[in-house]
Amino acid sequence: MPRVNSTLQRNRLLIHRAISQRLHIFCAGAWSTLIAANCLLHGLPLLFSSRPGTPLRVLCIVAFDMLYQLRNTKLLTKRKARIVAALLDLGACANAAFDNKYCCTSEYLETRRILQEAGMDSLIAEYLQRLKDLEHRRPLPGGDDSRFHEIRCYREAVARLSLGMVAATVNGNQCLDEAIRATARDADLNILWRIVMQCQLIDDALDYSKDLSGGLPSFLTATAPLSQGLELTRRSALGYADIRDILRTGDLFPLRVTLLLVSLCAKLAVRLRHLRHCAALGR
Structure with a gap:
């Protein structure tokens, strides 16, 4: 009888802990969702501003605003948000220049x-030099599976560099190397990096013809047969969407939902490009 009572008490304790843990995750998720909504409202005026240049960059500022508030319990100042907007615009201009596009x-x-x-001359100089090194070593399109892997690594490195630059600026106490490593180590920045990669997949699917004619290395132009590139891109999208190894906490709920939605859009974009390719082949 004492053994039965002991087992019951242990089971009750386990149930209580499980309920408490789920309740904590739910409350943290609700709180982070409110913070995300507040940051979105805080960033809405940027849509009507000349800087940053696109709504996608505004959403990037909103994301960093949310991460900053979760870590520091306060919103980004207008000055810092303006600096982040300038950083995003600078990165876009630099990438356009390296791609021989209008800037x-x-x-x-x-x-x-x-x-x-x-006072960001040193950070900007380091960022531009690193970006220049990556761009000068970027692989050429039109290869095999190994070329796809090289281009994927190149695109991922550019994304980590850009996110790392913004993260170092927002946090104010990180060097660029540390911030770049954080995009792989820190759960919130890692999910944000995955969202950026899915956005790149969508962009590559939409701009395939332009990238092909311009000789630009993208997920879809990486391999000579487009069908092979589409399959490898589809697998990459699944990989970026897979965050089972990332600790499930309520704080990350808005980012997880965003990644889910963007991943669905990436899957749809690749699928539509596949259908267009099949139609062009008369299948």
């Missing part, structure tokens, strides 16, 4: 001026 010179100079006034 407004006056906008670039104005962006550099804003960052120079913020």
Whole structure:
């Protein structure tokens, strides 16, 4: 009889712990969702501002605003948000220049001026040098599976570099190397990096023809037969969406939901590109 009572008490304790843990995750998820909504409202005016240049960059600022508030219990200041917007615009201009695409010179100079006034010359110089090194070593499109792997690694490195630069600026106490490592080590930044990679997959699926004619290395132009690139891209999308190894906490709920939605969009974009390819072949 004492043994039965002991077993019952142990089971009750386990049930109580499980309920408490789930309740904690639920409360943390609800709180982080409220923070995300508040950050979204906080960032809405940026949609009507000249900087940053696109709604996607506004959402990136909102994401970093949310992460900053979760870590520091306060929103980004307007000054820091303005600096982050300038960083995102600078990265877009730099990438456009390396891809031989149009980049407004006056906008670039104005962006550099804003960052120079913020005392970020050394970080920007390091970022641009690292980006230049990556771009000068980037693989050529039109290869086999190994070429796809090389291009995927190149695209991932560029994304980590860009996110690391913004993270180092937002946190204010990280060097660029540490911030880049955080995109793989820290759960929140890692999920954000996965979201960025899924966005790149969507962009590659939509701009396949332009990338192909421009000789740009993308997920879909990496291999000579498009069908092979589509299959490898589909697998990559599944890999970026897989976060089973990341600790499930309520704080990450908004990011997890966002990754799920963006992953579905990436899957749809790749599928539509596959259907267009089949239609072109008359299948």
